[in-house]
Amino acid sequence: GAGVSQSPRYKVAKRGQDVALRCDPISGHVSLFWYQQALGQGPEFLTYFQNEAQLDKSGLPSDRFFAERPEGSVSTLKIQRTQQEDSAVYLCASSQEAGGNTEAFFGQGTRLTVV
Amino acid sequence: GDSVTQMEGPVTLSEEAFLTINCTYTATGYPSLFWYVQYPGEGLQLLLKATKADDKGSNKGFEATYRKETTSFHLEKGSVQVSDSAVYFCALSDTGRRALTFGSGTRLQVQP
Numbered sequence: 069g070a071g072v073s074q075s076p077r078y079k080v081a082k083r084g085q086d087v088a089l090r091c092d093p094i095s096g097h098v099s100l101f102w103y104q105q106a107l108g109q110g111p112e113f114l115t116y117f118q119n120e121a122q123l124d125k126s127g128l129p130s131d132r133f134f135a136e137r138p139e140g141s142v143s144t145l146k147i148q149r150t151q152q153e154d155s156a157v158y159l160c161a162s163s164q165e166a167g168g169n170t171e172a173f174f175g176q177g178t179r180l181t182v183v
Numbered sequence: 184g185d186s187v188t189q190m191e192g193p194v195t196l197s198e199e200a201f202l203t204i205n206c207t208y209t210a211t212g213y214p215s216l217f218w219y220v221q222y223p224g225e226g227l228q229l230l231l232k233a234t235k236a237d238d239k240g241s242n243k244g245f246e247a248t249y250r251k252e253t254t255s256f257h258l259e260k261g262s263v264q265v266s267d268s269a270v271y272f273c274a275l276s277d278t279g280r281r282a283l284t285f286g287s288g289t290r291l292q293v294q295p
Contacts, residue, residue: 101282110272110285124282159227172283174227
């Protein structure tokens with residue numbers, strides 16, 4: 069596609085509900101990142117994939133957060149038993165190469181509100 | 184660990200005014216430095232970058248110089264336009280780490 073696509077754009081979940089957020093990266097991009105952005109803050113790193121391999125998940129805040137990219141393209145971020153502190157915008161980014169200097173292209177994000 | 188500190192906003196300027204948004208960083212290695220911009224209703228976009236000390240990144244009239252001695256990467260523009268109104272994020276990517284570390288963002292409002 070033309071850019072990174074995320075769905076849904078908005079999600080309201082009741083506390084305790086499981087949610088799944090989808091990211092379609094730019095076709096052919098090797099690297100895929102998930103970030104969490106709280107209101108008024110900068111994005112914070114959650115996890116990184118190189119193709120289908122999850123090479124860094126050091127930013128995942130708890131074991132309720134799980135991400136996968138089984139075929140090296142589309143990725144899903146799953147949050148189990150959502151809590152109010154999970155309310156944030158979840159951003160996905162992809163880049164063409166594996167190096168840290170290459171430009172990352174961001175999606176518009178999914179705004180998650182836990183009530 | 185790595186961190187990025189940028190000036191708090193909002194920054195409100197009149198059209199054609201000079202813009203500076205300060206950014207300083209802490210990193211353990213030799214980071215690459217970036218400025219990203221988020222226009223209303225849009226995703227983050229790379230504005231400019233610099234990969235080593237004394238490099239100057241530039242784009243759309245914006246400039247930033249990688250200053251290792253002061254660990255800074257201040258964003259400047261000589262004459263801002265209303266269309267520059269957005270949130271600006273300073274970020275770094277440290278040696279051997281692919282993820283970005285972001286500052287908290289600075290909202291710029293340019294009035295006609």
